[in-house]
Amino acid sequence: MDISRRDVLRLSLAGGGTALGALIGSGVNLAPMVAQAQSLRIKDAKVTPSVCPFCAVGCATLVHTVDGKIVNIEGDSRSPHNEGTLCPKGAATFQLHINPNRPTQVLHRAPGAAEWDIWDLNRAMDRVAELIKKDRDETFIEKLQNGKIVNATTALFSLGGATLDIEWNHIHQKLLRGLGIIAMENQARI
Numbered sequence: 418m419d420i421s422r423r424d425v426l427r428l429s430l431a432g433g434g435t436a437l438g439a440l441i442g443s444g445v446n447l448a449p450m451v452a453q454a455q456s457l458r459i460k461d462a463k464v465t466p467s468v469c470p471f472c473a474v475g476c477a478t479l480v481h482t483v484d485g486k487i488v489n490i491e492g493d494s495r496s497p498h499n500e501g502t503l504c505p506k507g508a509a510t511f512q513l514h515i516n517p518n519r520p521t522q523v524l525h526r527a528p529g530a531a532e533w534d535i536w537d538l539n540r541a542m543d544r545v546a547e548l549i550k551k552d553r554d555e556t557f558i559e560k561l562q563n564g565k566i567v568n569a570t571t572a573l574f575s576l577g578g579a580t581l582d583i584e585w586n587h588i589h590q591k592l593l594r595g596l597g598i599i600a601m602e603n604q605a606r607i
Contacts, residue, residue, distance in 0.1 A: 469507040577603035
């Protein structure tokens with residue numbers, strides 16, 4: 418009997434002791450079973466199109482939920498950007514949502530304090546607005562020394578996220594420009 422290296426590899430996989438190894442070694446195609454297992458996992462899930470939040474590419478995702486809980490997030494094959502693929506950060510989006518250590522409340526630590534306080538969202542938003550106004554008022558430049566009108570502040574910066582759509586970015590830009598903020602970045606969606 419003539420045995421090739423490939424035959425030795427197949428026999429060693431089959432003799433490895435696992436049923437899966439034996440199936441693969443004998444040439445059984447497991448793709449249909451894998452596809453069926455995937456479909457059963459998300460069979461009764463509601464599918465919601467979304468966008469990966471991690472960079473400016475804006476890869477399309479499909480979020481599967483059952484009873485309002487996320488059970489799976491995967492790339493959307495209909496997207497011309499990612500054609501159903503996700504980078505490692507995008508593929509980890511599901512873990513971000515189900516992580517029990519993910520903060521779900523506004524935490525504030527006062528200057529010099531050792532402990533975090535839980536703040537109401539409205540209180541936190543009011544504090545952010547108060548600090549923006551304070552910094553803008555303290556650093557606002559109406560005119561340069563040569564008399565040129567600039568109406569700007571360089572003390573504030575804004576970074577928009579990748580999931581912001583063009584409409585929100587337009588409003589965001591108008592607000593920031595109205596405040597005189599010139600340092601802003603919106604990750605390619607403007």
